[in-house]
Amino acid sequence: MIPPETQLKDISRHFxxxxxxxxxxxxxxxxxxxxYTATYDQGGTRVRYIHQKLNRSVFKKPAAVMHNLVRVxxxxxxxxxxxxxxxxxxxxxxxxxxxxxxSFLQNGQGDVWRTFVFxxxxxxxxxxxxxxxxxQAGRAFGEFQGLLTDLSGPRLHATIPxxxxxxxxxxxxxxxxxxxxxxxxxxxxxEINFALRREPIADVILDAMARGHIPERxxxxxxxxxxxxxxxxxxxxxxxxxxxxxxxxxxxxxxxDMVRTTTSPTLEDEIDLGKVxxxxxxxxxxxxxxxxxxxxxxxxxxxxxLAFSGKLITYELGLRFLxxxxxxxxxxxxxxxxxxxxxxxxxxKLVESIERQETAMQEYVDRx
Ligand code: GN1
Ligand code: MG
Numbered sequence: 001m002i003p004p005e006t007q008l009k010d011i012s013r014h015f016x017x018x019x020x021x022x023x024x025x026x027x028x029x030x031x032x033x034x035x036y037t038a039t040y041d042q043g044g045t046r047v048r049y050i051h052q053k054l055n056r057s058v059f060k061k062p063a064a065v066m067h068n069l070v071r072v073x074x075x076x077x078x079x080x081x082x083x084x085x086x087x088x089x090x091x092x093x094x095x096x097x098x099x100x101x102x103s104f105l106q107n108g109q110g111d112v113w114r115t116f117v118f119x120x121x122x123x124x125x126x127x128x129x130x131x132x133x134x135x136q137a138g139r140a141f142g143e144f145q146g147l148l149t150d151l152s153g154p155r156l157h158a159t160i161p162x163x164x165x166x167x168x169x170x171x172x173x174x175x176x177x178x179x180x181x182x183x184x185x186x187x188x189x190x191e192i193n194f195a196l197r198r199e200p201i202a203d204v205i206l207d208a209m210a211r212g213h214i215p216e217r218x219x220x221x222x223x224x225x226x227x228x229x230x231x232x233x234x235x236x237x238x239x240x241x242x243x244x245x246x247x248x249x250x251x252x253x254x255x256x257d258m259v260r261t262t263t264s265p266t267l268e269d270e271i272d273l274g275k276v277x278x279x280x281x282x283x284x285x286x287x288x289x290x291x292x293x294x295x296x297x298x299x300x301x302x303x304x305x306l307a308f309s310g311k312l313i314t315y316e317l318g319l320r321f322l323x324x325x326x327x328x329x330x331x332x333x334x335x336x337x338x339x340x341x342x343x344x345x346x347x348x349k350l351v352e353s354i355e356r357q358e359t360a361m362q363e364y365v366d367r368x
Pocket of ligand 2: 030032
């Protein structure tokens, strides 16, 4: 048996799962946490669960992450129940508690594990395939934000403080250039200059928030297209996953990351930069989907910055990948030499493409 499976059998015993674990496989998704699919036998029926190990160097306060997750998923479920949504257990994550009633397990080594019901009959995609999919993603994240506007109780924990603080991301980038730990700066001067030239955009949303034009809301903060589970049979976006960064934030960061990941039908680490392009039909579908849900609660300042937010978040991710490349690939999991640099180049290519179309992109949402 492969080592993770032995370990997973051990982990799985601690959760309130009725049945016997048969096998488990790693699920290759995400750059941060470790995710596994495990199959159990429950009285002769095969049932699957997700076991996930939280990345402790990224999420320093696992209890806060899980506290948010429990509140958010229960709220979503309550609201979906009230609206008589069909297929309830496929529309939001369901956390399986540990045998002693906790939302996560912390073992002797300090590893943090949690378990979710596996949602059957859905698929995620690393690259968007059609305007219909982009529409679905926009609608699903708009609905997600909308359902959380009336979450009662104290403010959610900031699981990663300053996660989308672009000015601080820029400063971290400058420090990485300065330190040049791996002697890589000289070889990426073009990318460094690209980033430096665009420094002023880092403050636009921060300033608007400081002036009180843009409110804090509960946001997802990682609205990558592969965090949307689409029903295999109907293509409908059923469930939003990866809720570790759901926290108080700005809706524009969510819309921006949707633009980044659903308007170019290429992978995040596409090597053929000629293929990377913000495509208007995908963007239009995304914006229509998003505003069909979020149009009711966004204010005019938020609406005015929708197109800009796509450029900003794509720039921010380019900065983060470049920072990590310069620092020796410590944050994002990489699978090949220069992987973070490839990711950075794709982002910057997309920034340029958005720059060329930004006016038309904003005009479109103004008309919706
Ligand atoms: C990370 O692990 P994953 O792929 O869901 C990152 C996001 C980035 C994304 C880029 C906690 O998310 O912020 O946008 O990679 N998550 C964290 O693909 O840093
Ligand atoms: Mg994530």
